Amino acid sequence: MSMALKHSGSGRFMPAFSQQNVVRGLLLLFVSALVLGPVLILIRASVSPAGVMPLETNRVSLEHFQNLLTSGSTWRLIVNTLQYALVSMSIGVGIATILAWLTERTDIPGRFVVRVLMFSWMAVPALVVGFGWILLLNPGNGLLNVLYRELTGMRGYLLPLYSFWTLSIITSFAVVPTAYVMISGLLRNMDPQLENAARVHGGSGTTVIRKVTLPLLVPGLFSVGIYMFMAVVQTFDLPLIIGVTARYPVLSTRVYLLSSPENGLPNYGFAAAFGVLLLVIASGLMWAYLRTVSAGEKYRVVTGKAFRPRRIELGWWKPVAIAFVIIYCLVMALPLLMLLWVSLNTSFVLPSYDALPGLTLDVYRRLLANPVILRASGNTVILVTASATIVMVTSLLIGWFTTRTGSRLGKALDALSFAPMAIPPIVLVLAIVLIYLRTPVYGTIWVIVIAHSTVFLAFGVRSMSSALIQVHSELPNAAIVSGASWLTSLRKVTLPLIWPQFLNGWLWVFAHSARDLTAPLMLLSTTNVVAASGLWNMWQFPDLPGAAALSVMLMGSLLLVVLPFQIYAARRLET
Template sequence: MKAETRSESIWGTWPGVARLRLQGTTLFASGLSAFLAILIGLPVAMVILMSLRTGFPGEVVPFTLENFAEVYLTQRTYEVLLNTVLFAVSSVAVTLVIAVPLVWILMRTDVPFKKTIYVLLTVGILIPVFLRTIAWILLLSPRIGLLNKWLQELFSLSGPPFNLYSLTGMAFVQGISFVPGAFFMLAAAYRSMDPSLEEAAYTSGVGKLKTFLRINIPITLPAIAAVMVYLFMTAVAVFEVPAIIGLPSRILVLSSLIYTSTTPSTGLPNYGVAGAYGAIMLVVGLTLALLYVRVVKQGKKYTVITGRGYRPREIALGRWKWAALAFVFFYLSIEVFVPFIVLLWASLLPYLQLPSAEALASLSFKHYIEIPTRVGLQPFINTAILMVAVPTVTMILSVLVSWVVIRTQVSFRGFLDTLAFIPHAVPGILMAVGLAYLGLAYRDYFPLYGTIFIIILAHTINWIAYGTRTTNSVMIQVHRELEEAGRVSGASAPRVLGKIVLPLIAAGVLNSWIWIGMLSYREVTMSLTLLTRGNVVVSTVVWQFWGSGWVPQVSALGVILILFAAIVVGTLRFALSRLGEVGGTS
């Protein structure tokens, strides 16, 4: 037995075998790069292709610049671009005004109930943005808004005091929805900040507010700048808020213009014009992605952790503790509590009305009971398929990409990593439009249009950038000597990956798998763009109900979606805490 093991060890270290392994790894990395290039590049190529053609997908027509002339020589395009920029800038401003103080309070101070707040922030991320938008419409619409009606009755006002159907209203709702993501992106920078800088200010008699403005914000400015670029890039591409609030009030942005070009309420779709608009969004997205990478690299020059005597400590807020907690509660109210309560109230009524004795008498669970009849089983089945298939395929690809990028010496591994990041720069609606055109124009070669599989493909492409970022971060923590020991023992590269690396990164992979599944569960933009009768999911059902004016039914489905997200987050939080306790006792 010893002789056999020794011979395997010698065989595994033989230069010829090592060379063959390197060639095999290079061949595998080349195949993976080619596969990703096709997977990501085809939808983008379709956007460019359809911008150069007129007519319907599949028609044989010559290339033309007619679509670009129609788009770029029209004043409306530049009005829409201005709306897009104003909406994105205003949304980012709303987010930072809330997120920066919030992350300082939770990361740097002794404010109570932190674990509960973290859970609620996570739930806030998983609540579909379109549900939150609908809830705010039910509250602040000038025609049906409950708060507007109540204030008009209370103060005998002639008109509604608030109007959500404006660029300001759009930015308010979108900015609030960005806060949890911005919080988790900034958390590491504030958590790792050297407390001696703050303590020096306090010793000099500087107050907490001035210290926050003069020390905390300047030190974390690179991180804040990176978040600003990331959020601006996201705000340019978002669709739900501009569609639900902007379209009825004729406030158009790029994403809503692309959607209405391919899915018009009347008339025929114009994929050529959508492609021309998409070219603008594609250039903007890639430019902002490049800027984001540069800002992140520049930020690494700033050091907030010192090696000598570094020990992160919480700041005692004293009498300001409850004021800080009130700020946190205010944000959680407008992010989670108020939208949920509004949807719950509307779901129990036959029609939307202010609280009264008559309204209380009419409360019932009728709309919840009718959901199986109105919705049917297929949307729930399709949603379940998405929640399993998308994270599974995404994480398989992510692990393979990260293994090549982090654990091998392939010369073009940097290119592969950049290739996997590209979907982050391409808006989801653009990727979906490209896949729709591919499915319609080349249905004989790509027979996925109208099936749930084309949505799975769109979601997988969209989330692969997130998947590879997370697997990169966990795989880089595994020391190379563990893999080297396996190779010396004669184990092949796939065996080392499956038996050594994967078990060590399993927790991180599982966490990302669950997170991507929940993101697919709440996503509506790509699902709506690719919608047909055969691939309806729950999120698109809610969208269709809202378009039909079925407010109670929308609210009932919304409450169920929010409760499901809360149950998943709470269960995972409990399970992970229990695993931590078991690990600690063992």
């Protein structure tokens, strides 16, 4: 027997699953530092005395909370925030439900295109869309207002841009893609047998929808609603670019303005007190969300079988449905087209036939020669690839521990990694400012990487856990019994099996890291400018053509990366 297997030498015994224990310990340290550290620092800062830089004193004082609770504007802020979130969420989830039902359950043509557009739209920065809408709707020379005045001969404007309603409607458009993805998932997992049963027993088309489809969907829709409500409460970019001018302050913009005032010193302690308030509201919503999700489990209609639901024939409603989808897509495209137009002129010109010969790529040439833009591009590439990779690798490991081992440490990891879901990014970034202000990391691109790794960790762990749960535990076990180490089994068996979900999660973090303004703006220094913060600076300067061109480039490069994968994924769903 020339190649007899070499068995482990006697006397060399290893502690149980040592490789795993080491990795698990490191993960716990890493996630605690990312998540627990900021929360503790935030709470500490909020109870520091007024007029002192937090962390420079040992004294504890409730001054900030006293100010916060006695000020009438606090209640105004809370009501504003909730009202804004409720209206945006309702409109957004309403549109998303109709779109999801049309594409998943009816014979409307172009379902494939709509699905790809929706998934890809998540990569379009809300900031960019917001700028587009400002160019379209601002009271002075907004394109739609100018057209309105020319066509009707009236003064005034079509829609007041800087108002609660416009802010909410524009935000709701940002809600639609995510809500669509969640709701179409719900619809796809619903057993069509339940609907067929109602139909066989004499229910008409609308009766089935009213009496069976909707009631079955309600728990799921409710949890999607709470989730999106929470997302709007935490949102920062649109309230900043529209809400501040509209004199419609919400909690997130208040935290920002206190910590980065236009003049005067930042009041970190007071900002932290507001941060704690926002954290409490978000945690309450998170709790409500988790409650509805577990209640939804009772209604679970997932049968686990692959099935293809019968599509409802729209009949003569079809043109109406098609018109709805087309109008919606046009409304979504309008701000982007406006940005494209503005970027093709060296100075701001309203779109018209006469202006066509003046179109030029000069603005793009100017941008690409600008060292700040080049640095921003380089930084953005570092930021998005580092964040996406750190988040997904960490998530894969955490997901493995939470799905494969029932240990207490695994549960702690799961809870810790889920916590950022309830921590509004603006609050988290504020805490990161407080922690890293005096360290050399502050001001570098890496402090933004840390912020994004924390913010997007919850999503990454969710997506990896749900992917790993589908992988039969015998597949990696077979590798280990074959003699491979745990890490080899992870690398050679588990990861290749969930590769599509891993890549999808990576792209999601990639796109969201690129579109986020919160962290880059709060942590902005002279050297760590990225695309989003560069965009904001040009807009504020103001350099409208430059900002428009940068928006187009950012959006274009994001879609270039995301679109091919979404087309591939949608194809796989179709077959």
